[in-house]
Amino acid sequence: MRFFLLVLSACALQAESLHDRTLRYFIDLLRLNTSNPPGNETIAAKYIQAELKKEGIAAELLGGDPNRLNVVARLKGGSAYRPLLLMAHSDVVPAEPKLWTVPAFDAMRKDGFIYGRGAVDTKSLLAAEMAIVVELKHRNARLNRDIILLSEADEEAGSTGIQWLIRNAWSKIDAEFCLNEGGGRMKTEDGAEIFNIQTSEKVPTRVILVARGSAGHGSLPRKDNAVAHLSDAISKLTRAYMPVQLNTTTRRYFRELAKLDEYKWLQPLLARLDNATTQFETANTIGDRDPELDAQLRTTVSPTMLRAGMKVNVIPNQAEAQLDVRRLPGETKEEVYERFRKIVNDPAIEVLPEPGQDMPATEPSSLTTDLYKAIEKVALGHNPQASIIPTMSRGATDGAFLRAKGMAVYGVPAFLRDDKPGRAHGNDERIRVTTLREGTDILLKVIEAIALTN
């Protein structure tokens, strides 16, 4: 018995490694169901606060809704530089249990993977950031700046968490730089490694088309049939080649991508893409070949919802479509609506903004800051052959709200994408245990490179 106790206390004395701690936080966070809606992020917030408290790190729970609190904690460093913000959201999108082969909130381990909603988006990042903050505290690291940890609520739906913090607690999260979700690492088929640093985002700009015509009996076709006008309008918008715009990020993106074997075909097109007189036509060639690249060049339109009619023999007097439009950050909403009206060119159709969430459109974060350079350096240290490619993501994150406040925000390329296509928001979301470890190491190196006093 005494021997047993001795062994136990020896184990307790042995500090938990960074990898073990990350894994423990990760599994615990996956098991807290923070599906949004309704979110209930406070269960995660309290967990994070309690874990940090054990390590002597004070964390504040903040927010406008007691069920949906954010967590902010700060490691004090020198005042020579402005703080570094480590951000990750604690909510996840809902999981449909019937479509999963494993439980979505059990953090089940199978074949080297851990499964669970949020494994990729983005409890892996949240766990790694927490564990690194604790690691730096244990090591008594000499920091040249404060490091702020932010676990935010409601990223997946209304972004109410980050907006509340910006309005009510800005000084607690204000920083020179932010490391956020949205970046990633990939391996191409021939084994080349790509580090995607997310510096920019397209802006969700939902549009409603409303067609109006005369109602009547289906036996008598009418020229002003609202359904027919609506389908014409949708067809015109989805077939139109939208104008092309490059920004600092997408320009570099195409240049770096063209160096990869898989994208060598881009090389002869690069100069033409940069030339105003040949740009549009060149973009059409690129876009027709690869829709992913098309989305980097222009505002895109996907019709996703339709509403019309209630009986097959009754012509309705109104038909409606919803379009998922992803706008280039360099365009205004008004420019998009105006262009759509011109393309549709039909007085029977109204082009309307969908009411609701309005995400800010911002310039890309700079490719020359110390943090961007630190990420580049760590990436090349990890793999001297790596391609480092800044990206504008098609999807939106809460990083856009911080960029709008003037903060440089980078989606950090820590975790390798284990599955193609990725499983974020998909079924059987999962991450390899080795990916979690390696990503945590990369993240730690980036944070050390920007925040350690040397």
Ligand SMILES: [Zn+2]
């Ligand atoms: Zn996310």
